[in-house]
Amino acid sequence: MKCVILIPDLKKRFTTILNLWLVCNILFAGHVFAQNEAILTPTLLYKHSQQYGLHLNSSGLGGINFRYGWHKTGDAKHILDVDFSRVRDPKEFQIYGTSDNPQQYSYGRLNMAFFLRTGYHQTVKITQRPYKNSIGLNITYGGGLSSALLKPIYLDIYNLFPDRSGGFIRPERYNPDIHNNTQYIFGNSNFFEGIENTAYRPGGYGRLALSAEWGAYPDDFHNLEAGFTIDFFPQGLPLMAKQDPSQFFLLLYIAYTYGLNN
Numbered sequence: 001m002k003c004v005i006l007i008p009d010l011k012k013r014f015t016t017i018l019n020l021w022l023v024c025n026i027l028f029a030g031h032v033f034a035q036n037e038a039i040l041t042p043t044l045l046y047k048h049s050q051q052y053g054l055h056l057n058s059s060g061l062g063g064i065n066f067r068y069g070w071h072k073t074g075d076a077k078h079i080l081d082v083d084f085s086r087v088r089d090p091k092e093f094q095i096y097g098t099s100d101n102p103q104q105y106s107y108g109r110l111n112m113a114f115f116l117r118t119g120y121h122q123t124v125k126i127t128q129r130p131y132k133n134s135i136g137l138n139i140t141y142g143g144g145l146s147s148a149l150l151k152p153i154y155l156d157i158y159n160l161f162p163d164r165s166g167g168f169i170r171p172e173r174y175n176p177d178i179h180n181n182t183q184y185i186f187g188n189s190n191f192f193e194g195i196e197n198t199a200y201r202p203g204g205y206g207r208l209a210l211s212a213e214w215g216a217y218p219d220d221f222h223n224l225e226a227g228f229t230i231d232f233f234p235q236g237l238p239l240m241a242k243q244d245p246s247q248f249f250l251l252l253y254i255a256y257t258y259g260l261n262n
Contacts, residue, residue, distance in 0.1 A: 046071070046218070046219070046261035046262060047070055047071055047262075048068070048069065048070050048071075048261070048262050049067075049068070049069040049070075049077070049259050049260060049261045049262070050066070050067070050068055050069075050259065050260050050262075051065075051066065051067040051068075051069070051223065051257040051258065051259040051260075052064075052065075052066055052257060052258055052259075053065050053066075053067075053223070053255050053256055053257030053258070054255065054256055054257075055083075055085070055225075055253050055254065055255035055256070056253065056254055056255075057085060057087065057229075057251045057252065057253040058251050058252040058253065059087050059088045059089075059090065059251060060088065061085070061086040061087060061088060062085065062086065062253075063083060063084045063085030063086055063115075064083075064084055065081065065082060065083040065084070065255065065257070066081075066082045067079050067080065067081050067082075067121075067257070067259075068080045069123070072122070075124060075125040076122060076123070076124050076125070077122065077123045077124075078120070078121075078122060079120070079121040079122065079123055079140070079142070080118075080119075080120060080121075081117070081118070081119050081120070081121050081142070081144070082116075082117070082118050083115070083116070083117040083118075083119075084114065084115070084116050084117075085114065085115045085117070086112075086113070086114055087113045087114070087115055087249065087251070088106075088112075088113065088239075089109070089113075089239040089240050089246070091108075091240055091243070092106045092108075092109055092239075092240070093106065093107070094106050094107075095107050095182070096187075097155075097156070097182075097185050097186040097187035098158070098182065098183050098184070098185065098186060099186045099187070102186070102187065103156075103186065103187025103188060104187065104188075105155060105185065105187045105188045106153075107182065107185075108176065108240050108241045108242065109153050109174070109239065109240060109241075110152070110153060110174060110176075110238050110239060110240060110241055111150040111151060111152055111153060111199070111237070111238060111239055112150070112151040112152075112153060113148055113149070113150055113151075113237060113239055114148070114149040114151070115146055115147070115148055115149075115205075115231060115249075116146070116147040116148075116149065117144060117145070117146045117147075117205050117229075117231075118144050118145050118147075119142055119143050119144020119145065119205065119207070120142050120143070120144055121140050121141065121142030121143075121207065122140070122141060122142055123138050123139070123140045123211075124138065124139050124140075125137075125138055126138060126139060129213065129214065129215070132216050132217075133214055133215070133216050134214065135212050135213065135214045136212070136213045136214070137210065137211070137212055137213075138210070138211045138212075138213055138223075139208075139209070139210055139211075140207070140208070140209045140210075140211060140225065140227070141207065141208045141209075142206070142207055143204065143205055143206035143207060144204065144205060145202070145203075145204060145205075146202075146203040146204055146205040146231045146232070146233070147200065147201070147202060147203070148200070148201040148202075148203060148231075148233055148237055149198055149199075149200060150198060150199040150200075150201065150237060150238070150239075151191075151194070151195060151197075151198045152173055152174070152194050152197050152198070152199075153173070153174040153188070154171045154172065154173050154174065154188070154189035154190075154193040154194045155171070155172060155174050155179065155185050155186070155187065155188060155189055156169050156170070156171055156185070156186040156187055156188070156189050157169065157170060157171070157172045157179060157184055157185060157186070158184045158185075158186060159184075169186060171189035171190070171193045171194075173194055173197075174241075176241035176242060201233050201235050201236075201237055202233070202234075202235075203231055203232050203233035203234065204231070204232050205229055205230060205231045205232070206229070206230050207227060207228070207229045207230075208227050208228060209225050209226060209227025209228070209253075209255075210225070210226060210227060211223050211224060211225035211226075211227075212224045212225075218261065219260065219261050219262070220258070220259065220260050220261065221258075221259045221261070222256070222257070222258055222259070223255075223256070223257045223258075223259060224254075224255075224256055225254070225255045225256075225257070226252075226253070226254045226255075227252075227253060228250065228251060228252050228253070229250075229251045229253060230248065230249070230250050230251075231248070231249040231251070232247060232248055232249075233246075233247055233249075234247065235247075237249075
């Protein structure tokens with residue numbers, strides 16, 4: 001069993017994400033003090049919400065997500081969450097291929113990983129938003145199914161003619177036992193090369209996050225969220241050559257979402 005903590009430099013990445021989250025909140029707080037009118041007009045009792053967002057994770061990549069929510073109580077909300085993320089192994093590093101116009105590729109990478117998460121979350125309000133553009137703090141926790149899609153890596157390989165008078169380039173699925181001479185690797189093939197060989201690995205995930213929510217009107221809002229996600233795949237994911245398949249993946253993330261209440 002192997003656990004991959006997708007934080008090449010834990011202290012540096014965590015500090016960067018935390019600082020970004022704090023800076024954004026300070027900026028929004030400044031806006032609040034400039035426009036701190038109380039919300040006095042009557043508002044409808046909203047039952048449902050939809051959120052659309054983007055996020056960055058500590059593997060250096062990110063993804064998109066959609067959330068549909070309904071109120072459990074005035075301070076708690078049920079959420080159905082769909083999240084699609086691109087994730088990479090921390091040992092990935094890019095080098096240039098051998099050609100007149102070299103392309104970058106990740107040497108030793110077996111598969112490109114995408115995580116499709118579908119789960120149930122709960123969001124609980126820590127503080128309310130009594131003023132226009134004021135910030136409310138929430139905590140979100142939950143989990144669900146995590147489906148890994150493993151797209152195999154294909155490289156453009158230079159092959160010599162039998163008489164060694166020249167050669168030709170063709171895309172080949174990366175095999176560390178065969179493609180061990182980087183002089184014959186020109187770079188990554190087209191992304192869609194070998195996409196029909198994409199493999200599926202079922203798993204699960206858990207998530208915990210803190211978010212700041214603000215908005216000038218009750219029927220729409222903005223949300224900045226920071227937290228962590230743990231994914232588990234019983235079969236393991238073979239991402240890199242010459243290392244065991246990874247079962248656990250720990251990711252820090254920061255996300256922005258725009259929401260609508262109805």
